[in-house]
Amino acid sequence: MHALSRSTPTGNLRLSSFVRMRRSSGPSRAVWCVYRSESVHFPNGIGTSRADWQSSCAVLNASSKPPSHQDQPAEVHGGGADHVDAVNVHQAAIDLNLNLVPIDSSKSSSPAVPQPPKPLTITDLSPAPMHGSQLRVAYQGVPGAYSEAAAGKAYPNCEAIPCDQFEVAFQAVELWIADRAVLPVENSLGGSIHRNYDLLLRHRLHIVGEVQLPVHHCLLALPGTRMEYLSRVTSHPQALSQCEHTLTKLCPQAAREAVDDTAGAAEYIAVNNLRDTAAIASAKAAELYGLQVLADGIQDDSSNVTRFVMLAREPIIPRTDRPFKTSIVFAHERGTSVLFKVLSAFAFRNISLTKIESRPHRNRPIRLVDDAYEGTAKHFEYMFYVDFEASLAEVRAQNALAEVQEFTSFLRVLGSYPMDMTPWSPPPRGEPEI
Ligand SMILES: O=C(O)C(=O)C[C@]1(C(=O)O)C=C[C@@H](O)C=C1
Numbered sequence: 001m002h003a004l005s006r007s008t009p010t011g012n013l014r015l016s017s018f019v020r021m022r023r024s025s026g027p028s029r030a031v032w033c034v035y036r037s038e039s040v041h042f043p044n045g046i047g048t049s050r051a052d053w054q055s056s057c058a059v060l061n062a063s064s065k066p067p068s069h070q071d072q073p074a075e076v077h078g079g080g081a082d083h084v085d086a087v088n089v090h091q092a093a094i095d096l097n098l099n100l101v102p103i104d105s106s107k108s109s110s111p112a113v114p115q116p117p118k119p120l121t122i123t124d125l126s127p128a129p130m131h132g133s134q135l136r137v138a139y140q141g142v143p144g145a146y147s148e149a150a151a152g153k154a155y156p157n158c159e160a161i162p163c164d165q166f167e168v169a170f171q172a173v174e175l176w177i178a179d180r181a182v183l184p185v186e187n188s189l190g191g192s193i194h195r196n197y198d199l200l201l202r203h204r205l206h207i208v209g210e211v212q213l214p215v216h217h218c219l220l221a222l223p224g225t226r227m228e229y230l231s232r233v234t235s236h237p238q239a240l241s242q243c244e245h246t247l248t249k250l251c252p253q254a255a256r257e258a259v260d261d262t263a264g265a266a267e268y269i270a271v272n273n274l275r276d277t278a279a280i281a282s283a284k285a286a287e288l289y290g291l292q293v294l295a296d297g298i299q300d301d302s303s304n305v306t307r308f309v310m311l312a313r314e315p316i317i318p319r320t321d322r323p324f325k326t327s328i329v330f331a332h333e334r335g336t337s338v339l340f341k342v343l344s345a346f347a348f349r350n351i352s353l354t355k356i357e358s359r360p361h362r363n364r365p366i367r368l369v370d371d372a373y374e375g376t377a378k379h380f381e382y383m384f385y386v387d388f389e390a391s392l393a394e395v396r397a398q399n400a401l402a403e404v405q406e407f408t409s410f411l412r413v414l415g416s417y418p419m420d421m422t423p424w425s426p427p428p429r430g431e432p433e434i
Contacts (some may be wrong), residue, residue, distance in 0.1 A: 134159045138169040138178035144263030144285030146215055150308040151182040154211045164260065166195055170203045173311060181205065181311040186355070187215070188305045190238040196309075197359050197385055200329070200414055207327050207415025209310040212422065217243055217299045219250065220266050220291040221278040227294055230254045234265040235280035238306075243280055246298045254278070266291055305424075309415075317393075318416035324391030325354065327414040330404060331361055331383050338407040339384065345403035346388055349396040355387040385414075392416035 137158040139147035151160045161178050163169040172178040183199075186192045200207075217239055221230070233240070233247060234257040240247075247254070259265045265279035270289040278294060279285070286293050309327075318324055332338045346353055361381035390397040392413065405411050 135180065136161055136178040138163050138172040138181040140164070140166045140169050140183065141261035142263045142267055144266065144282055144288045145261045146213060146282060146306060147182060147184060147261070147308065148263075149282070149284070150184070150211050150213045150306070151180075153213060154182050154209060154308070154310050155180065166199055170199055170205060170311070173205055173313060174203065179312070180208070182211070182308050183311065184238070184306050184308050186307045187238055187242060188303065189242040189299065189301055192357050193238065194359060197357055200311075200385075201359075201383065201412075205311040205313060206315040207309045207417055208312045208316045209417045210307060210325065210420050211310070212305050212307050212420045212424070215239075215242065215299060215304045215306050216282070216297055217262075217280050217304075218283050218286060218293045219247075219278050219295040219298050220269070220281055220286045220289075221294050222269060222273065222275055223290075223292045225275055225278065225292065225294065227251055227278075228253075230276060230278050232257055232274075232277040233280065234259050234268070234277055236260065236262045236265070239280040242304055243298045243300060245300045246295075247280075250295060250298065251278070263288070307420075310417075315415060316417060318391040319418075320391050320393050323389065323419045323421060324393075324416055325387055325389055325419045326392050326397060326416040327385065327387045328401070328404070329383055329385045329410075329412050329414060330408040331381070331410040332407065333409045341407045342384075342404050343386075345400045345407075346386075349400050351396060351400055352389045353386055354389055355385070357385040358382040359385065383410075389419070 135155050135158040137151040137155050138161045139145065139151045140163050141147045142162050143160075145162075148160050148162070151158060158180075161172060163172055166183055169178070169181040169183060173181045183196050184193045185196050219227075219233070227250060230251045231254055233251065233254045235243075237258040239262045240256050240258060247256070259268065262279065262281035263285040266281040266285040266289045268274070269277050269279050270291060279291070280298065283293060283296070285291070318326075330342065343353070343356075359382065361383050388397070388400075390400075392398065392401075393416070397416075401411070401413070
């Protein structure tokens with residue numbers, strides 16, 4: 001299967017213009033976002049006041065409210081981990097075409113009399129997926145990538161759609177080519193996958209779940225290749241960094257080369273018959289591309305794990321009957337000075353933070369602070385990403401966010417979603433099996 005790509009000239013063109021069309025037709029109705037700073041411009045930002053944010057919370061609280069056509073699904077997929085509901089294209093077509101069905105007068109017995117629109121029946125309103133019942137899940141990489149395994153863990157029996165870049169996976173969901181995207185955000189050894197943090201902010205998708213995947217790396221090469229003759233080891237930069245120490249012990253002579261994904265590196269060796277190159281990838285990639293496993297479990301820590309988030313066009317309704325996590329991103333005009341106040345809003349309510357990440361504020365990367373005597377100080381500006389252990393349906397979480405909003409000029413809820421509670425038993429520590 002080919003990965004969805006941005007690089008096809010026509011495909012790329014069509015993708016971008018469709019994105020523009022959709023955006024110009026109005027903001028998404030399900031964006032939880034607050035702006036107070038006029039200088040921060042995000043084209044799709046809605047909710048310019050505290051009242052907007054509070055009304056978003058009210059919507060979230062209203063889980064007992066009977067579903068309205070506006071905020072309820074026409075498409076329901078079975079077997080997913082997030083139970084997100086989304087309005088599908090079919091439903092949109094019904095919405096748009098109610099009075100626009102062209103009347104073919106040649107087939108009518110009385111051509112002069114226009115046919116009234118057919119009344120909607122219960123079957124028009126029932127779920128009617130355009131593409132069968134399988135959930136389509138976009139991931140970055142080619143078959144055999146860890147992201148594909150994460151997609152399978154998040155949504156068993158899904159149709160996994162390979163994409164050549166993270167950006168393409170986001171667009172695949174926005175353009176209804178896929179129903180979800182599953183993307184890595186952090187690894188226990190390699191740290192955060194910054195690109196995806198940036199893309200979360202640039203796109204309007206919602207985090208609807210998370211999965212943690214133990215990552216067990218193998219060193220793969222063409223059958224018959226000897227470790228001591230390797231001149232190159234190639235893989236995804238995260239995989240290279242997760243195996244750095246072990247690689248230095250195993251094949252110190254080999255140069256490292258970063259490529260887009262682990263399985264793609266394995267495929268490249270097989271396709272080009274490279275006898276001096278090995279790839280760091282999964283055992284599944286070895287099987288798919290006919291490579292031999294030279295060394296197994298080469299990650300520097302045996303409990304290596306990557307956290308992935310699942311993204312959808314619509315948020316899920318947060319609940320309180322199981323552990324939830326909420327992810328937010330915020331910024332402030334006066335930089336990091338409010339960070340302590342923001343974090344205390346959670347501390348006072350006994351809400352644990354599970355992650356904090358800062359990224360450059362792309363719209364305002366630097367703030368100049370004039371001092372009449374000393375000159376001009378330059379401070380870097382940041383966006384702060386915080387994950388906390390509470391559901392947005394909990395009053396304490398809503399109050400904490402109301403307080404955070406007091407201290408920030410920009411606040412967006414990226415999602416409130418069930419925590420991955422899969423029992424975790426790290427393998428015994430020790431040397432990798434070689
Ligand atoms: O290249 C892959 O196989 C991926 O799925 C990407 C990725 C990542 O981006 O972190 C996912 C899990 C591992 O941490 C290594 C690589």
